Amino acid sequence: MRSFNTIHTTQSRGASAAAVISRHGRVYARGTAAIAHGQTRLLLGPHRAIERGVYELTLSSGPLHVREAITIG
Numbered sequence: 270m271r272s273f274n275t276i277h278t279t280q281s282r283g284a285s286a287a288a289v290i291s292r293h294g295r296v297y298a299r300g301t302a303a304i305a306h307g308q309t310r311l312l313l314g315p316h317r318a319i320e321r322g323v324y325e326l327t328l329s330s331g332p333l334h335v336r337e338a339i340t341i342g
Contacts, residue, residue, distance in 0.1 A: 284303075284304040284305070284330065285301055285302065285303055285304065285330070286301070286302045286304065286328040286329055286330035287299075287300075287301060287302075287328070287329045287330070288300050288301055288302040288311050288312075288313060288326065288327070288328055288329075289326070289327045289329075290313065290319070290324050290325070290326055290327075290339070291324065291325050291327065292322065292323070292324045292325060295317065296316050296317070297315070297316055297317045297318075297319050297324065298313040298314060298315050298316060298319065299313065299314060299316060300312045300313035300314050302328050309328070319341055320341075321341060321342035322340070322341060322342065323338055323339070323340050323341075324338070324339050324340075324341060325337070325338060325339070326338075326339045
């Protein structure tokens, strides 16, 4: 089952950030986030099997780190 989340940003021009999905200190997926026109698109590669549940999505670009709880299921 796939679940898609849209994260709205105020960034109006193209930008990118590192993206990590984790839970309890374990990384489950890692990749990049492309930010353009107020939307963020994630391209992630798996590190572990992802079960249903609540995870933390972290977007990092330079000194800025944004964390968001996401539900997969």
